[in-house]
Amino acid sequence: MRRTERLFQIIQILRSTQSPITGRDLANELEISLSTLYRDMAELHAQRIPIIGEAGVGYILDDGYDMPPLMLTADELEAAALGAAWVASEADPSLARAARDLVSKLSLAIPKELRPVVLDASSKPIQTRARVSERFDSALLRHAIRERYRLQLIYKDRDGNTTDRIVWPLFIAFLDRTRYLVGWCETKEGYRHFKTERVQELRVLGKKYPGRRATLLKGWEEATTNRTQG
Helix, strand or coil: CCHHHHHHHHHHHHHCCCCCECHHHHHHHHCCCHHHHHHHHHHHHHCCCCEEEECCCEEEECCCCCCCCCCCCHHHHHHHHHHHHHHHHHCCHHHHHHHHHHHHHHHHHCCHHHHHHHHHHHCCCCCCCCCCCCCCCHHHHHHHHHHCEEEEEEEECCCCCEEEEEEEEEEEEEECCEEEEEEEECCCCEEEEEEHHHEEEEEEEEEECCCCHHHHHHHHHHHHHHHHHC
16 A cells, blocks of 8 residues: 555545554554554544544544545436445455445535435446456555556466466456456567456565556557558
């Protein structure tokens, strides 16, 4: 988790509780050390976020602090809530939890008269068939995509053959109820689409892939266009 994301997460955790949270509990929830948490708290104080802390008691956010109101129309809110509901039903557990949290934050940050719009849209049934199971933590995959880390995949193809691949992950694509990892495969020296349900093992390697992600994405778009026209 990047520091900016972590700082925002600290605020969200403090906003969601009425009682003080100890530094140890915060650090455990964020999976960071106490020293890192103390540095984050110092940064939040420097940004004038009204966090009150007392030794032996914990941290709490001042009641007067809140996010600025969202200036969205009813249609925009319904679209956002429907999108979050789709993610909550289709995505892996950590992303689904983030989608549910988004709906909760939308409900808190908008005028009371528009809250039923969000709650109604987010509760509409959209799931049509069984969710695909995956053998890896998708949060690790998304982290690798954001940070440009190489992946090692143990992958089973449509014929049941298992191969060991080194992949530069670019993004996750959704088609119907199937998820694909799109990336550059070092092993095959080309762009490949991997069905995530066929990934037997996934390991994030410590080394980042070379080049710019934007350049690789442009190359993928060109390769896809040429394949379609060929």
